[in-house]
Amino acid sequence: MNQLLIEMLEQLNIHNLEELPNLNVYLLNRRVTCMTVSAIVEAIHTACFTKKKIVIAHYNAHGFNLSMQLPWFYNFLQEVEIAHCDGSGILKAMSYMGLELPIQYRASYTDLMPSLLQHCYQHGFSIFLLGSKPQHLEVALDRLRKRYPSLKLSGHHGYFKTDDPHQNETVIRQINSAKPDILIVGMGMPLQENWIRLHRDYLNVHAIMCGGAIIDRLAGVVRDCPKLLSNLGLEWLYRLCCEPKRLAARYLFGNPAFAFQVALAKLYGSQLKVECMRTTRYSCLKDRGSSNALSTCKLEYDSSAEIYSSTKHFGHCLVEAGLLTQAQVEIARSEQKSTGMNLDEVLLHKKWLNQQTIEYFKEKAVLLDRSMSLGASLHTKTTALL
Structure with missing residues (x-):
């Protein structure tokens, strides 16, 4: 493993x-x-x-x-x-x-x-x-x-x-x-x-x-x-x-x-x-x-939350950084579902972001996912002990 x-x-x-x-x-x-x-x-x-x-x-x-x-x-x-x-x-x-x-x-x-x-x-x-x-x-x-x-x-x-x-x-x-x-x-x-x-x-x-x-x-x-x-x-x-x-x-x-x-x-x-x-x-x-x-x-x-997702918070990070609006993220996600492309591929295709920026914020999204999922897991364990 x-x-x-x-x-x-x-x-x-x-x-x-x-x-x-x-x-x-x-x-x-x-x-x-x-x-x-x-x-x-x-x-x-x-x-x-x-x-x-x-x-x-x-x-x-x-x-x-x-x-x-x-x-x-x-x-x-x-x-x-x-x-x-x-x-x-x-x-x-x-x-x-x-x-x-x-x-x-x-x-x-x-x-x-x-x-x-x-x-x-x-x-x-x-x-x-x-x-x-x-x-x-x-x-x-x-x-x-x-x-x-x-x-x-x-x-x-x-x-x-x-x-x-x-x-x-x-x-x-x-x-x-x-x-x-x-x-x-x-x-x-x-x-x-x-x-x-x-x-x-x-x-x-x-x-x-x-x-x-x-x-x-x-x-x-x-x-x-x-x-x-x-x-x-x-x-x-x-x-x-x-x-x-x-x-x-x-x-x-x-x-x-x-x-x-x-x-x-x-x-x-x-x-x-x-x-x-x-x-x-x-x-x-x-x-x-x-x-x-x-x-x-x-x-x-089993109340365990989602443990790991490399793209879950990707759009959120881009909006927080002021690089995209929430409307743009929703449009990109809609296109992602209809075309089967990855979210980053849609963003590159629309020329809203370059590859280097996408890679940076994808890594940031992974760290955020791990932090939040670990917090959810700890919360579940703490609740079980109370």
């Missing part, structure tokens, strides 16, 4: 990798929600308990490339509640850009799905699987029912016309009739994201997950990558060897394209933005089989 993450953990008084904070890391302005597997399962638990709807998507090199090519896909991933890291390539890109994160932040479905299924089995949450071929879906459901006998499972295959309103209505009606807590859509990227984007509001579920090939994996049609290869960041090579015809273009062309984009960002001085997320935790005390498995859940709120 590098110095930045060490400072975060020290300010949050965290000494165990199992207690890693949930982070929003903005890589080329793409918000990647860095969460451990247990934290994602906990977020799903919270959504089911509070009866709120969340969408869980994920970033890998392929998804990152799609976010560069498809504006709607970029917007979807920016707007979902969780867009977790699903590939070593994303962690390596962050490391290259200056932030080295532990491997625990790679929440692949190989690790996530078993943890989620076990959690649902213990706490009585129901699951609906949408996707794959009819025969593969039935095999997946059959295997899960044998392993988790009391887990409420249902599903529908993914071989329907997603652009047909009547067929979509039928599928949505079946999902809502089953009243699942969790919907896992495994149609492949970006079809599954588009389907969720268009129909989220009509789905009466608490957590919607983009599952990729997870149903085929559960059916045993697609084999999970061995842990050793996965930890070495070679899952892409394993999958390419298993499905060369389908995945050749994605990996042989997509991976170099992703690396090239990150290299260009590094060359032109693009910086990461890192935030520590606020979280709400529910600790359930009931065991599986209870008629009201969530009746004794305890609410714990």
Whole structure:
């Protein structure tokens, strides 16, 4: 771990990798929600308990490339509640850009799905699987029912016309009739994201997950990558060897394209933005089989403020110095959102400031961020002692 993450953990008084904070890391302005597997399962638990709807998507090199090519896909991933890291390539890109994160932040479905299924089995949450071929879906459901006998499972295959309103209505009606807590859509990227984007509001579920090939994996049609290869960041090579015809273009062309984009960002001085997320935790005390498995859940709120952001106070510092007006800062931020450029790139493009001035005030903003976040952390600790 590098110095930045060490400072975060020290300010949050965290000494165990199992207690890693949930982070929003903005890589080329793409918000990647860095969460451990247990934290994602906990977020799903919270959504089911509070009866709120969340969408869980994920970033890998392929998804990152799609976010560069498809504006709607970029917007979807920016707007979902969780867009977790699903590939070593994303962690390596962050490391290259200056932030080295532990491997625990790679929440692949190989690790996530078993943890989620076990959690649902213990706490009585129901699951609906949408996707794959009819025969593969039935095999997946059959295997899960044998392993988790009391887990409420249902599903529908993914071989329907997603652009047909009547067929979509039928599928949505079946999902809502089953009243699942969790919907896992495994149609492949970006079809599954588009389907969720268009129909989220009509789905009466608490957590919607983009599952990729997870149903085929559960059916045993697609084999999970061995842990050793996965930890070495070679899952892409394993999958390419298993499905060369389908995945050749994605990996042989997509991976170099992703690396090239990150290299260009590094060359032109693009910086990461890192935030520590606020979280709400529910600790359930009931065991599986209870008629009201969530009746004794305890609410714990993590009041830790944002820990580090290289640009949060940048605009404020420029206004305080009299270099820009607040109106100019708002215009620049608006352009930043619409164009995907960094704030400093917008300011340079408009010729409001030169590079040297921008670099000076960005360093000043970082110091201010650290000072304020440390103060917030100390305030939280002091309050807890009173």
